[in-house]
Amino acid sequence: MTKIVAVTNCPAGIAHTYMVAEAIEEKAKSLGYEVHVETQGASGVENKLTTEQIAEADYVILAIGKGLTDHDKERFNQKKVVELPVSEALKHIDTLFDDLEANSHVLSSSKVKLGADQETVTEGVMSYLMAGVSAALPFVIGGGLLIAIGSMMVQFGMPNTPLGKGTEPSLAWIITSIGNLGFQFMIPIMGAYIAYAISDKPAFAPAFLVTFLANDNQLLGTDSGAGFLGAIVIGLSIGYFVKYFKKLKLGKNFQSVLGYMIIPFVTLLVFGLLTYFLLGPAMAWLMSVMLSFLQNIPTSMKIVGGFIVGAMLAFDMGGPINKTAWFFSFSLLSSHVFNWYGIVGVVTLLPPMAAAIATWIKPSIFSKQERAASWSAFLVGMTVATEPAIPYALAAPLPMITANTLAGGITGALTIFLNVERTAPGIGIFDPLIGLESPWYWFYLCVAVGLALNVLFIITFKSHWLKKQAEKEAKAA
Amino acid sequence: MNIFEINHINMNLEGSTQHEIMESLADLAFNLNIINDKAELVKDYLEREEESTTGFGNGVAIPHARSNNIKGATILFGRSSSDIEWDSLDGKPVNTFISLLVPDDQADEHLKLLAKLSRKLVHKDFVEILKTGSETEVFDAINNIVNN
Numbered sequence: 001m002t003k004i005v006a007v008t009n010c011p012a013g014i015a016h017t018y019m020v021a022e023a024i025e026e027k028a029k030s031l032g033y034e035v036h037v038e039t040q041g042a043s044g045v046e047n048k049l050t051t052e053q054i055a056e057a058d059y060v061i062l063a064i065g066k067g068l069t070d071h072d073k074e075r076f077n078q079k080k081v082v083e084l085p086v087s088e089a090l091k092h093i094d095t096l097f098d099d100l101e102a103n104s105h106v107l108s109s110s111k112v113k114l115g116a117d118q119e120t121v122t123e124g125v126m127s128y129l130m131a132g133v134s135a136a137l138p139f140v141i142g143g144g145l146l147i148a149i150g151s152m153m154v155q156f157g158m159p160n161t162p163l164g165k166g167t168e169p170s171l172a173w174i175i176t177s178i179g180n181l182g183f184q185f186m187i188p189i190m191g192a193y194i195a196y197a198i199s200d201k202p203a204f205a206p207a208f209l210v211t212f213l214a215n216d217n218q219l220l221g222t223d224s225g226a227g228f229l230g231a232i233v234i235g236l237s238i239g240y241f242v243k244y245f246k247k248l249k250l251g252k253n254f255q256s257v258l259g260y261m262i263i264p265f266v267t268l269l270v271f272g273l274l275t276y277f278l279l280g281p282a283m284a285w286l287m288s289v290m291l292s293f294l295q296n297i298p299t300s301m302k303i304v305g306g307f308i309v310g311a312m313l314a315f316d317m318g319g320p321i322n323k324t325a326w327f328f329s330f331s332l333l334s335s336h337v338f339n340w341y342g343i344v345g346v347v348t349l350l351p352p353m354a355a356a357i358a359t360w361i362k363p364s365i366f367s368k369q370e371r372a373a374s375w376s377a378f379l380v381g382m383t384v385a386t387e388p389a390i391p392y393a394l395a396a397p398l399p400m401i402t403a404n405t406l407a408g409g410i411t412g413a414l415t416i417f418l419n420v421e422r423t424a425p426g427i428g429i430f431d432p433l434i435g436l437e438s439p440w441y442w443f444y445l446c447v448a449v450g451l452a453l454n455v456l457f458i459i460t461f462k463s464h465w466l467k468k469q470a471e472k473e474a475k476a477a
Numbered sequence: 478m479n480i481f482e483i484n485h486i487n488m489n490l491e492g493s494t495q496h497e498i499m500e501s502l503a504d505l506a507f508n509l510n511i512i513n514d515k516a517e518l519v520k521d522y523l524e525r526e527e528e529s530t531t532g533f534g535n536g537v538a539i540p541h542a543r544s545n546n547i548k549g550a551t552i553l554f555g556r557s558s559s560d561i562e563w564d565s566l567d568g569k570p571v572n573t574f575i576s577l578l579v580p581d582d583q584a585d586e587h588l589k590l591l592a593k594l595s596r597k598l599v600h601k602d603f604v605e606i607l608k609t610g611s612e613t614e615v616f617d618a619i620n621n622i623v624n625n
Contacts, residue, residue, distance in 0.1 A: 090566060090599075
């Protein structure tokens with residue numbers, strides 16, 4: 001039996017989306033075809049096509065009145081697709097099915113390929129995280145490059161004057177400040193899009209605001225924000241919370257305001273307070289426990305300590321665990337102990353540079369977007385910040401975080417064993433050149449060893465993980 | 478207010494051009510206290526027509542608009558005594574109008590009803606009632622879909 005899947009949408013999302021959906025369904029059924037039509041109307045996507053339905057379909061009809069995003073089209077890669085304006089579909093509904101074979105073309109979009117011949121993950125937690133990744137990447141790329149430009153300007157001797165009473169800020173400071181917004185908003189955008197992918201618009205605002213709160217140490221009164229792991233936890237919990245909230249029946253009078261008033265209001269209140277009173281204190285407690293643990297590592301166990309600090313630095317990239325290790329190392333500078341801060345100088349370079357190098361060595365285990373972002377991740381990573389590694393970690397948390405943490409730990413141990421010292425924050429890989437990190441030869445050796453290990457771990461772990469994911473999906477199908 | 482009532486029907490819409498029919502529909506909407514501004518609704522109708530015609534053939538058009546000028550999701554129904562040129566998909570003039578009005582922030586429930594109604598518009602028997610039925614028959618046919 002011929003099997004058809006279709007997608008309809010239109011400018012207002014009120015009338016034609018549904019007329020054409022119905023017309024296609026009726027016509028296909030009258031011909032004895034099996035048909036599934038996804039409507040993308042004003043009330044969101046309904047009857048969303050499953051991976052299985054698409055896989056089995058002989059033809060795909062896209063009756064489109066307001067366009068389809070590339071991301072949305074990727075689902076139909078390598079399928080026989082008939083694409084036409086929604087009004088044309090309505091006009092020619094009687095003849096539309098006459099010669100699908102001749103009117104269709106095989107769609108080859110730049111599909112996100114995870115692994116050799118694997119399908120795009122379209123459902124489940126991973127697809128929600130991927131939604132967060134693609135939303136966050138432009139933030140980290142744009143912001144990161146601006147910060148890199150700003151720091152370069154300062155290193156080349158331009159003034160770095162912040163905005164103050166009666167002082168005009170310098171251009172370098174302005175550029176860096178604008179760039180910092182990218183890093184600052186990357187995290188709430190991740191949380192928001194993860195939640196949005198699960199339960200659509202009503203979840204967006206509360207997830208954005210709550211993740212912002214959780215990542216803002218000043219609002220929260222802690223020493224660190226929750227970082228990207230916080231965005232995952234909050235995005236997923238709010239997403240699922242709203243998903244079930246939406247099913248609530250409130251009677252005619254209130255039902256109409258459920259989506260855009262009641263859900264955002266209640267969700268924001270509940271999760272905002274939970275974040276403030278539970279997540280914040282829990283993080284503060286965790287950080288103080290870890291800090292006192294680090295402070296109590298006997299000096300005879302320096303190598304083990306180096307491993308732990310390196311692993312912690314690489315673990316959550318700006319989150320509470322990273323911040324604790326950083327704070328421990330940085331605060332020792334005032335007592336003229338420079339070797340722990342040496343670990344910071346080496347290990348924080350690794351995750352973004354290693355992720356970028358891994359995309360060059362083995363592109364097949366990364367999405368197109370991840371590959372496209374690799375140069376900026378590499379440049380920003382080697383000069384100013386670890387943040388560019390976050391989207392790569394979000395796209396495959398388990399293998400990426402394991403690889404980063406393990407490589408960070410081993411490199412940390414090596415760095416302290418070789419007694420690499422760093423005296424102040426600088427511009428990453430160029431620190432030894434401006435006299436902030438020494439001896440330069442051990443520094444570069446540690447970076448090289450760390451990168452090699454980190455890249456090797458990423459490729460090994462992520463390939464293995466992708467294979468496991470593929471097996472799981474094959475079993476489910 | 479319900480999404481569709483008997484007084485949302487005007488079996489004698491005045492006008493002999495697309496623009497005049499839209500003005501008549503806007504009058505009807507304004508008198509029912511559904512919109513804030515008549516001219517704006519006409520403008521929204523026209524903008525939608527520019528995207529692509531809402532005359533889907535067989536003498537029927539569905540001018541519709543989504544805007545914050547609209548206070549609540551509403552269905553209007555009208556017929557005109559003269560045939561109106563509407564640039565329809567089948568090239569034929571139109572005399573039967575079903576207009577869907579939706580506020581910008583409309584909640585799901587009403588959108589679903591309009592979707593249900595839109596789906597009905599591709600069924601010939603339903604369209605036949607819209608074209609030739611009496612006021613009561615038209616009311617019953619639409620009401621059966623959206624108010625049950």
